[in-house]
């Protein structure tokens with residue numbers, strides 16, 4: 001089994017750096033909260049990877065989760081050897097593979113668009129690699145084994161060409177083609193995004209079953225957090241070419257390292273409101289929340305970011321948080337009512353019991369337990385201890 005280690009891997013595309021004309025020479029310094037609203041917060045143009053360090057344990061499935069353009073595909077392509085990094089090294093176990101060709105790395109890669117040869121039957125798509133490597137004699141056995149692994153009904157697909165297959169079937173063939181080569185590392189790049197919701201859930205269970213069976217080291221890239229949770233033993237959250245945090249979903253959800261991770265995970269994600277620390281409370285605009293649990297209270301008046309998950313806000317007639325209701329959304333399957341609106345002028349959402357029955361266009365009062373609040377540095381976005 002293969003352990004994958006990236007050390008300081010960077011990649012920038014196109015003209016960038018000092019040659020770039022400075023359009024706005026002196027930009028006023030902005031806060032983390034303000035930057036969070038800008039598109040470049042998620043992906044500055046051309047900067048694909050910015051000093052990425054990552055360790056994927058042998059046999060583990062690491063989900064890589066991040067917004068579009070944050071560098072996920074480039075990360076996979078660097079690991080596969082399809083894109084040379086500008087800086088940094090890639091190791092498989094103790095071997096530095098940075099300068100090895102893709103063929104020398106024993107990688108199986110499944111893309112969003114499958115990249116099957118459209119004029120070849122599935123059988124030939126699976127066999128092609130062995131044919132061009134003069135390993136013809138292995139083909140019948142490889143196809144038979146992989147067909148068994150893929151399970152019921154797969155043999156019916158073998159004599160059809162991609163245009164005669166459904167999206168889901170094409171995906172199965174693409175995965176089978178990968179498995180047939182017995183890769184030491186599996187890379188998936190948003191492999192389910194062309195499938196409808198129901199098939200997506202079914203196919204991801206199938207992929208998981210296959211990965212279990214092989215104990216193969218795997219990176220699974222997606223922008224969909226439910227997919228990342230379902231597939232990943234651990235999740236690496238990416239933003240703007242960097243890995244923000246690595247951990248199990250529970251770790252990331254409960255103890256986000258940055259306000260970005262907090263505001264990215266969860267549906268809906270954590271509320272993040274600019275605030276000010278006081279000795280034993282937090283000020284959000286005109287609202288004062290008692291916050292006695294601050295382990296290391298920042299100096300009074302220090303700007304911070306206050307984070308609270310929608311499900312940690314409770315209706316309380318004497319509660320310090322006022323939510324100006326704009327939209328109410330019932331979610332019967334979760335027995336929940338999502339109440340969207342504003343708190344101290346900032347976007348806010350609360351997940352209340354379905355029975356709460358909130359009328360539209362009014363102000364409701366909410367409270368939260370101090371232990372459920374997460375505070376972040378207003379400049380760096382890092383969680384305060």
Ligand SMILES: Nc1ncnc2c1ncn2[C@@H]1O[C@H](COP(=O)(O)OP(=O)(O)O)[C@@H](O)[C@H]1O
Pocket residue numbers: 013014043044045046047048066067068069070071072073074075
């Ligand atoms: N071949 C390329 N040429 C130029 N820019 C690229 C190329 N590939 C990716 N980029 C840029 O690198 C950044 C990261 O892209 P990508 O890795 O595809 O992100 P993701 O897969 O997370 O959506 C984006 O700004 C993208 O425009």
Ligand SMILES: [Mg+2]
Pocket residue numbers: 072073074
């Ligand atoms: Mg991509």
